[in-house]
Amino acid sequence: MRKLKMGMIGGGKNAFIGAIHRIAANMDGLVELHCGAFSSNPEISKESGKGLFLPEAKCYDSYEKMIAIESQLPQDQKMDFVTIVTPNFTHFAPAMMALNHGFHVLIDKPMTLSLDEAKQLQQKVKETGLILCLTHTYSGYPMVKQARKMVADNDFGKIRKVIVEYTQGWLSSLLESKENKQALWRTDPAKSGISGCMGDIGTHAAHLAEYISGLKIAQLCADINIVVEGRKLDDDGNVLLKFDNGANGILVATQIATGEENGLKIKIYGEKGGLEWHQMEPNSLIIKWSDAPTQIYRTGNGYLSNISMANSRTPSGHPEGYLEAFANLYKNFALTLSFKLEGKEPTQEMLDFPSVDDGVRGMAFIENVIASGKSDQKWFDFKI
Template identity: 50%
Template sequence: MSSTVRKIRMGFVGGGDGAFIAQAHRQAAGLDGRFELVCGAFSRTPENTKRTGAALGLPSHRCYENWERMLEVEAGLAADQRMELLVIVTPNNLHAPIAGKALRAGFHVFSEKPAALNLAELKNLRSEVIQSGRIYGLAHTYLGYAMVWQAREMVSNGLIGSVRKVLVEYPQGWLSEDVAAQGNKQANWRDDPGQSGIGGCIGDIGTHAFSLAEFVAGQQIKYISAMLGSHVAGRQLDDDASMLFKMSGGASGVLIASQVCAGEENPLKIRLYGEKGGLEWRQEDPSTLIHRSIDQPMRVLRSGKGQPWLCEAASARMRLPAGHPEGYLEAMANLYGDLALSILRDLPGHDAPGVPGIEVGLRGMAFIETAIANHHAEAKWSEIPDNLNPGAL
């Protein structure tokens, strides 16, 4: 990716002292030197906001007591001083309200997923996005991995033939015990429907598996048959999900998402099989893409900037030569890099090429609501609405 003339000024809502995901965002945004943190409303607690801002080197007057005040003041600053991009890393229930007001105030938005609490709220936000003319992106970080783009390109070029089978899984183990009762704040709000929405595990990590499957296969998941459950007493939302699915191009598949797989960390994995072969990618070894052929030995493709066997989209998302693994922060940095290019070039429309946007958010929310409804219904299969005008990255 080419260098930029100036840094884009960004602000944060959420992500106070102790918040992992906000720290990852700030590190990723800073990786290529294209962004400058200028303000924030980091916590509902003023002391936390002040402490976080001071640690980040911000002047006290750019550390705001709440996000409403931040948007108001920043919108009134001179054009060459005010925030340009707002990053939202709050609990889910605040994503849409903050994004909508920020868009109306003229700011670009990059939000943690999900984009909203439910599909109705998300459709309203989509109207706000379109009317604003501002860029809106979602932090589906796993879609920033270079070798995920390589897999997508190989499928698109027909290297494995027409896709027949897709297996995608995301098992975690961090909720195997009642860690919310032990004081874990992240677990606590994720099990509160008022803050998290109607989906627990299905919304938190199931949507990552869902989006990855659609992105790499180049097909929509059209029908699902889902089983959700909660394995820890007293838990309000699901912590485990398994489902069969059928895709718009004829492929069938299986999706597993669970946060009670004791001992697991973050082994998001996808396997695709077509008429001529298959592909396999694992998030815990993101530099490797396995290619299986029906009549040739297995190939192991490795990442590395400038490698001749990699597609242009994958190579453009690599910073290091072969043998130097790239990981989660680099994947998120790729999303920030694509955001920067669109903002600096003042591209028309609300999508930043390469960045999951509002349409990806709509697909994910439709998936969550359809899966939960199917689990509670007697119907074997439920159709995910296909009139959401999904966009391409």
């Protein structure tokens, strides 16, 4: 066992998500930052790397140069995997190049700019046997994993209804007109793709619904809106869902809910009971029964499942939040990769992170939702 060496693409000066990735990667001591192409601007990339105490030779002018040079180094001197923390439109090319040069990949969501690109990455992963992890962060929370386990154990009986919502208010005004960096690229079709809100946070809601319920979206009916005048991509939407077991659901994603922060919430109901989880109060899981009082499960307690406890780090009563959930993705990915490098078979607990297949479903969700939103047809089959 040794620390894995990470190469980072993007995440330089003033890029908030790069710092979050580095904290998450470092939290369990399994990964170290080895090199980076931190910006498309070579000067900023070099300056960013210097600020992270990397040797000058490991601060590359471009991701192309980094991948090409690192691939030629001896095994003990080159990076083990690449993490890609750039806007959507610069995901596919570096991910494909990394896979073609034998490097494993960790990448932000949505995975690509289009479903076709996502399928190409999926095929390349299958051909190479390499690992791709997608950062659907919310699946990393201990109580989300507890909820998933209870559903899988049939504690609630057959699932009948899923209600998931992700409400934000930060785009309630035309923030992109004020040169806000995050708003500029997320509302630009050339950089974000065919969807804004649904691509940015709707995919999180859809993934969480499928992850906890164990079901797959089979059909949907979408109402997609551009509320703020002058905006080019959707900033609000409501989607009716039908799952592959016959359950129905509702998905709400909006970035114009004035005053909201990151209000991701999910409720799932079965024949015998249900559950409720709120991202802004992540250490609690509310359990509801038809014939018993409501219960509140709390992170870090011994009555929780092994999978929940394996993704907790502190005793009960010590809050674990977004950074720890993010770190759980890195931890499970790193353990899986370490076992793979040693010729060992990773455990199911290690393999519990979003994969390239989740990335394909995410892009399919975006394309199906937008197609439905533009059509007068009531129900669309979920096509991949």
